[in-house]
Amino acid sequence: MPTSVTVLAPATVANVVCGFDVLGFALSEPVDTMHFRLTDTPGVTIINEDAFNLPTEPARNVAGAALLALLREAPGVGVEMRISKAILPGSGIGSSAASAAGAVVGANVLLDNRFSREELVRFAMFGEEVASGAQHADNIAPCIYGGVTLIRATDPLDIIPLPAPPLWVSVVHPQIEVKTADARAILKQQVPLRAAIRQWGNVGGLVAGLFMNDYDLIGRSLEDVIVEPVRSMLIPGFDEVKQQSRAAGALGGGISGSGPSIFMLSRDEATARAVAGVMEQVYDRLGIERLTYVTTINTQGVQVL
Amino acid sequence: MPTSVTVLAPATVANVVCGFDVLGFALSEPVDTMHFRLTDTPGVTIINEDAFNLPTEPARNVAGAALLALLREAPGVGVEMRISKAILPGSGIGSSAASAAGAVVGANVLLDNRFSREELVRFAMFGEEVASGAQHADNIAPCIYGGVTLIRATDPLDIIPLPAPPLWVSVVHPQIEVKTADARAILKQQVPLRAAIRQWGNVGGLVAGLFMNDYDLIGRSLEDVIVEPVRSMLIPGFDEVKQQSRAAGALGGGISGSGPSIFMLSRDEATARAVAGVMEQVYDRLGIERLTYVTTINTQGVQVL
Numbered sequence: 001m002p003t004s005v006t007v008l009a010p011a012t013v014a015n016v017v018c019g020f021d022v023l024g025f026a027l028s029e030p031v032d033t034m035h036f037r038l039t040d041t042p043g044v045t046i047i048n049e050d051a052f053n054l055p056t057e058p059a060r061n062v063a064g065a066a067l068l069a070l071l072r073e074a075p076g077v078g079v080e081m082r083i084s085k086a087i088l089p090g091s092g093i094g095s096s097a098a099s100a101a102g103a104v105v106g107a108n109v110l111l112d113n114r115f116s117r118e119e120l121v122r123f124a125m126f127g128e129e130v131a132s133g134a135q136h137a138d139n140i141a142p143c144i145y146g147g148v149t150l151i152r153a154t155d156p157l158d159i160i161p162l163p164a165p166p167l168w169v170s171v172v173h174p175q176i177e178v179k180t181a182d183a184r185a186i187l188k189q190q191v192p193l194r195a196a197i198r199q200w201g202n203v204g205g206l207v208a209g210l211f212m213n214d215y216d217l218i219g220r221s222l223e224d225v226i227v228e229p230v231r232s233m234l235i236p237g238f239d240e241v242k243q244q245s246r247a248a249g250a251l252g253g254g255i256s257g258s259g260p261s262i263f264m265l266s267r268d269e270a271t272a273r274a275v276a277g278v279m280e281q282v283y284d285r286l287g288i289e290r291l292t293y294v295t296t297i298n299t300q301g302v303q304v305l
Numbered sequence: 306m307p308t309s310v311t312v313l314a315p316a317t318v319a320n321v322v323c324g325f326d327v328l329g330f331a332l333s334e335p336v337d338t339m340h341f342r343l344t345d346t347p348g349v350t351i352i353n354e355d356a357f358n359l360p361t362e363p364a365r366n367v368a369g370a371a372l373l374a375l376l377r378e379a380p381g382v383g384v385e386m387r388i389s390k391a392i393l394p395g396s397g398i399g400s401s402a403a404s405a406a407g408a409v410v411g412a413n414v415l416l417d418n419r420f421s422r423e424e425l426v427r428f429a430m431f432g433e434e435v436a437s438g439a440q441h442a443d444n445i446a447p448c449i450y451g452g453v454t455l456i457r458a459t460d461p462l463d464i465i466p467l468p469a470p471p472l473w474v475s476v477v478h479p480q481i482e483v484k485t486a487d488a489r490a491i492l493k494q495q496v497p498l499r500a501a502i503r504q505w506g507n508v509g510g511l512v513a514g515l516f517m518n519d520y521d522l523i524g525r526s527l528e529d530v531i532v533e534p535v536r537s538m539l540i541p542g543f544d545e546v547k548q549q550s551r552a553a554g555a556l557g558g559g560i561s562g563s564g565p566s567i568f569m570l571s572r573d574e575a576t577a578r579a580v581a582g583v584m585e586q587v588y589d590r591l592g593i594e595r596l597t598y599v600t601t602i603n604t605q606g607v608q609v610l
Contacts, residue, residue: 022506152510153503158525160513189498196501196531198458200508201327205457207509208465211516220463226501 004037005109008303009102011087011293012094013169013263014138017222017254018202022151024094024142026298027169030086032098034063036106039078044068049084059130066100066127070107070115079107088291091173092257097139100127105144105302118159120144132180139257146301148210165213167297168272170250172241172279173261175289178234183258186230195225215251215267222252222265235259237282244278269294309342310414313608314407316392316598317399318474318568319443322527322559323507327456329399329447331603332474335391337403339368341411344383349373354389364435371405371432375412375420384412393596396478397562402444405432410449410607423464425449437485444562451606453515470518472602473577475555477546477584478566480594483539488563491535500530520556520572527557527570540564542587549583574599 008031016023039045044058044067058064063081071077081103087095104120115123121144125135141149141159152158205221208214232238232255245253245264249271253264262279266272276292283290313336321328344350349363349372363369368386376382386408392400409425420428426449430440446454446464457463510526513519537543537560550558550569554576558569567584571577581597588595 019505019509021502022509150506150509150513152506152522152526158510160510160522162513187498190495191498191501193492193494193496193531196496196504197326199501200324200505201455201457203505203509204324204327204455204512205463205465207512208455208467208516211513217457217465221457226498 001112002109004035005106006033006035006305007102007106007109008033008305009098009105010143010298010301012097012139012142013256014094015227015255015257016206017224017228017252018199018206019150020224020227021136021138022203023148023206024138024151025148025164026142026146026301027093027171027293028295028298029293031303032087032102033084034102034106035082036110037080038110039080041078042076043078044071045078045080047080047082049082052085052089054089062096062127062131063099063103065130066124067103067107069123069126070104070120074111074114077111079110081106088173090177092178092255092259092261093171093173094139094143094257096128096131097124097143100124101140101143101302103127105304109304117144118157121159122157142301144301147297147299150207162207162210164210164297165215168266168269169293169295169297170245170264170266170272170275170279171256171261171293171295172276172283173291174235174237174283175291176236176260178259180258183231183234186234187227188230191226198225218265219251222254224254228254231255231259235262236288237286238262240282241279244282245275248274248278250275306417307415309340310411311338311340311610312407312411312414313338313610314403314410315448315603315606317402317444317447318561319399320532320560320562321511322529322533322557323504323511324455325529325532326441326443327508328453328511329443329456330453330469331447331451331606332398332476332598333600333603334598337392337407338389339407339411340387341415342385343415344385346383347381348383349376350383350385352385352387354387357390357394359390359394367401367432367436368404368408370435371429372408372412374428374431375409375425379416379419382416384415386411393478395482397483397560397564397566398476398478399444399448399562401433401436402429402448405429406445406448406607408432410609414609422449423462426464427462447606449606452602452604455512467512467515469515469602470520473571473574474598474600474602475550475569475571475577475580475584476561476566476598476600477581477588478596479540479542479588480596481541481565483564485563488536488539491539492532493535496531503530523570524556527559529559533559536560536564540567541593542591543567545587546584549587550580553579553583555580
């Protein structure tokens with residue numbers, strides 16, 4: 001049983017187009033780096049090694065709150081975390097989920113992996129609660145399981161890991177702020193039955209496409225008639241990015257999480273790089289600073305070094 | 306190229322619980338028997354060999370309207386159909402779809418299979434229009450393709466045949482009338498976003514369960530929080546049938562089509578027979594005449610003899 005360990009906790013995309021609140025996947029990069037050490041003093045110690053100036057009081061820190069939830073079931077244990085985040089908070093690619101998931105996976109290694117992946121998701125959801133006020137699992141699950149995950153239901157929690165063919169992901173993070181509270185408030189609480197039916201037809205098509213390695217079906221199913229038409233209004237350049245990405249060969253994509261990042265899926269690296277190129281051009285023309293990533297779906301989830 | 310042929314057109318279940326308007330499957334029985342013969346007179350001749358007294362004027366007959374649609378693309382051809390229906394009209398297990406699908410599959414054999422399955426679905430939808438006023442494909446597609454089908458979208462039509470593990474089906478048809486118009490009028494045209502999300506989580510889970518042969522996941526996903534709570538009010542005994550079927554070992558199930566039939570899925574024949582037994586008991590207690598079927602998912606669709 002090691003007394004120290006380092007893990008890499010990846011960024012994730014939740015709200016995968018038609019799969020609002022149920023589908024997510026892990027990215028190969030960016031990743032947060034987190035070092036763990038057992039200590040003689042029970043409880044959680046947090047050392048931030050990045051410039052984000054996040055709280056070090058465990059109950060107010062996303063990673064800390066997740067770890068506290070785990071330690072409630074492992075009393076007497078002390079863990080020190082040194083955290084170096086590379087996933088920007090507020091980017092919409094699961095920064096808080098990476099902190100929370102990394103914390104519980106790292107601590108679990110030091111506890112001889114006594115907790116199951118599903119238990120780890122439950123602990124990490126306490127971290128998400130600190131970040132957003134809600135215990136959602138749609139970034140946490142892919143971060144811990146890797147690959148694509150379906151949250152079939154939340155009460156009780158039912159996580160279904162899904163297969164996927166090789167997929168490349170282009171992500172653009174325009175440097176604007178979309179407050180999660182705004183992104184929620186803008187959603188209509190009632191939706192037309194016709195639109196809901198179209199959405200669940202697409203969810204069925206997307207899941208089937210992932211199982212069948214059917215890229216065309218995946219592309220046709222990447223359509224969101226409920227959330228995207230509303231939320232995309234908060235992201236300047238969204239329609240242009242989407243249209244030009246498709247023209248550049250992307251299978252499809254949409255808002256990552258609640259934004260402002262936008263992701264697009266492609267069959268191969270060359271297409272994904274071309275897509276990232278058009279994403280950059282759109283924001284350069286709009287005069288908005290942006291970061292882009294060209295990466296793949298991370299099938300492993302949090303990596304233990 | 307044969308000048309005559311006989312086909313068996315199976316019953317189907319549409320609106321598969323969470324998969325309202327998108328998921329359907331074919332049953333091994335009951336089946337309609339249809340005999341076809343090329344004639345020298347262009348057009349459609351219908352001879353009813355059953356006691357349902359359905360219209361013989363082609364444009365007003367479900368099978369006739371489907372066949373007329375096909376013959377618009379095969380001008381000059383004459384086909385005589387002798388129809389012996391075993392699937393009761395108004396049962397909710399795809400009686401009109403069997404007529405329409407059988408008609409076009411049978412005629413296509415006589416035309417050396419010149420039309421694709423998707424074209425046949427399009428022709429058969431004209432039959433459904435005669436039956437219900439709407440061109441829906443959710444019974445037609447499984448009737449023609451066999452197995453389980455997903456109608457991802459209707460505009461344009463996108464049919465995805467899905468795999469399935471061996472499944473037994475118990476169907477009870479209580480001898481009451483549920484008017485399709487009533488079953489439609491009772492639906493709310495706006496649904497809560499939370500319920501829609503739960504529904505598409507279940508659709509994703511059901512499709513994944515079918516691919517993974519995961520009976521437990523299939524069972525957990527057979528939940529409809531949108532349509533069933535409303536439509537089941539039109540079917541006396543529904544809640545009792547559902548609850549007792551689950552207690553007898555059924556994976557789950559719900560209203561077939563727009564009712565009044567109720568179907569339940571089971572892993573094996575013994576369970577499916579026990580489920581049919583409790584279905585019968587419920588309606589016997591209620592003093593409502595009923596028919597039951599214990600059958601399997603028909604992987605072939607319309608069978609050409």
